[in-house]
Amino acid sequence: MLVVLWRLTRGYRLRPWRSPYLRWRIETYWGIDAGHITFARFWKFAWAERRELLRYLRWADRMRLRAERNGRPASPRAGN
Numbered sequence: 001m002l003v004v005l006w007r008l009t010r011g012y013r014l015r016p017w018r019s020p021y022l023r024w025r026i027e028t029y030w031g032i033d034a035g036h037i038t039f040a041r042f043w044k045f046a047w048a049e050r051r052e053l054l055r056y057l058r059w060a061d062r063m064r065l066r067a068e069r070n071g072r073p074a075s076p077r078a079g080n
Contacts, residue, residue, distance in 0.1 A: 004060045017042030 012019035023034035026045060037045075046053060 001054075001057045001061045004057050004064060008060075015039075 006013075008021065009016050009019060012022070016022055017037050017039050022042075023037050026032050026037060026042075027034040030045070030049065032041070032045065
């Protein structure tokens, strides 16, 4: 699961609220406008949705492991 999180935050590990990919996911799935995501809003959101975010990370890790077992490379954003 940490492998997935590490790869999803590539280039933005110290400031994940600025990651275009994470902003897109938050905007698409939770309806928060990506342009209004700040440090405080990101961490408030992450805390409020921590169970859903953990569920997503577990799912992405399962998909990554399944792809590796089948000899297929997973996409970079899917946790590989």
